Amino acid sequence: MIRTVARKEMLEIIRDGRFRWSAAITLLLLCGALAMGWQHYRDVASQHEAARRDTRQQWLKQGEKNPHSAAHYGVYAFKPRMPLSLVDPGVDPYVGVAAWLEAHKQNEFKFKPAQDATALQRLGELTGATVLQLLLPLVIILLTFSAFASERELGTLRQLMSLGVSRSDLAWGKALGISGALAMLLLPATVIGVAGLALTAENGALAGSTPRLLLLFAGYLAYFAVFLGISLAVSAKASSARVALITLLGFWIFNGLLAPKAVTDLARSIHPTPSTLQFARDIEHDIENGMDGHNPADSRAEALKQELLRKYNVDSVNKLPIDFNGVRMQAGEEYGNQVFDRHYGALWATYDRQRRIHDLASILAPSLAIRSLSMGLAGTDFPQHAHFSQAAEQYRRLINREMNMDLAHHAKGKPVYMAKESLWQKIPDFHYEAPGLGWVVRNHTLSLVLLTVWCLAAALAASWMSRRMEVI
């Protein structure tokens, strides 16, 4: 019986011109977004590859130079993009994809497309994720709002019910039929998306992305099921198709447009982050005056000097067997690192708390759960950004330590000390291992759980409401 209902619903939807149009437009947008994401991914991947090689070559071939100048010269570290980022660019446009690693400073990321974008672009950027999170629920609502409400208005529901059709069979059949129609829209997009992934991801990266892809797929299906269930429930309950449509559009606006903005603002006001300027000033202040405010840089240098003089049992810096400048700079670097760890640690902890509020708020709006999950699986969420930042920072510290120690050991007594390529060679190429699926899933357990809860609740609501709906 369920199959009969499903087949008839699907047939009716397909014969409906409105569906054909909206499906065609959505499919076009989805494929367009995926194609753009694919293009962007390929461009960025090849640019990164070229830039990565260049930055390495520049580092190795920088010629004879004082090691400290080399540290200032610095290198770029590029965040590798996962193939799935073509579906969901996540926070990348806002946080950037390349870090400049230089002496003394943990830098903010560079190359944030959002910096160059106009306000208009920021609102309307077309990505696979926007289409899937915003547009598809709208299509589902438009397909489903009339499921019971219109049949009741027209009177066909009376006739169906006079046949002795079980209501839950009817509801399941409708859900299945609408899913079938949606599949006709989603299947081509999925095939195109996977083909795009296969084309971009060389050397087995597709195989590596498969578990993420499957989970992403399941996540979006669950998200769509939420909308299907809720739409059926509202359609069964509403006094007319009009009321059902307005109710569902209200939910859609809340879910897709209001909630994400409101929750971001709320999280920011509960756990405020300092402005970029304030943040930089605080770090500068702590390095200059000491983290406790009673240990300024000058006295730290003086203490270091006294310590070394005692250690080597000499009475002046000139008599030290090592170059004091190198040691001093490394000590300054290490103190700076403590300051960075403290400030960046606090900043990231704050972001993390904001993220928890965001994820927790998906109790109210399922879009928040899928947003979070989708970015996570695409490798473009904030935790993965922070993970990369930390790896890049460790690399920066490695370079600086090597440069300063080289100074300390070799610059003694030389008015002009120049290091050669052999020193540059000592710095290994930057290699970043992105966190695995398990790490990502652990970060998004809350979203996963809440999305599942939404899914079950929507199914329950649909079955509950259809069992209790009025026939006339």
Added chain:
Amino acid sequence: MLEALSLTKAYNGHTALNNLNLTVAAGEVFCLLGANGAGKTTTINLFLNFIPPTSGTAKVNGIDVASHPLESKRYLAYIPEQVMLYRNLTGIENLSYFTELAGCEKYSQAKLLDFLTAAGLQAEAADKRVGSYSKGMRQKVGIAIATARNAKALLLDEPTSGLDPKASNEFSELLKRLSGNGAAILMATHDLFRAKETGTRVGIMKHGNMVAHMKTEELGHADLERIYLEHMHD
């Protein structure tokens, strides 16, 4: 086959149907007459379990419709004033859908077409989408559904209102054939002439009560009209 036992329905204080006792046996055509709001449609809706009774029971083939909503409908066919169909499906697709959902055997296309033509629909209309059908054509699909389901009891709610006399006459002939095959028919109607022609018994309803109840064979056309008007008078 159809049985109402002290059937009562009240909507917040207003009694739509008051203590109806009625039996329609196989082969009988019982016509419910009365003004709008007299309780005719309420009676039919109660038999269909679309609304719960305030008290009393409605039974189909001895089965209480309120406690066994799905089983009781197995014997029941319903033709409302407007048979509503799915406009994007053809006549034959509609018939196929409704019979399949009713749990009938799966009929072949030829068999489905037979049901439609037997109900008076032209064969070439069967493959057209229902959106283009006239009311009469839709009523015929409704009859085809009822016959295909081989219903033992029919509930008809003013099925001929708005039909032209010829279509109305064809409809009456079909009803006679169905009742001849042993179906119990309960029909609400305003058409005294049809009631006399096709009905075996008539009941006159007023303000939720059945005020008169008689066999049509004992009546002339004029008698029925006179009795009806007498009851409507006060």
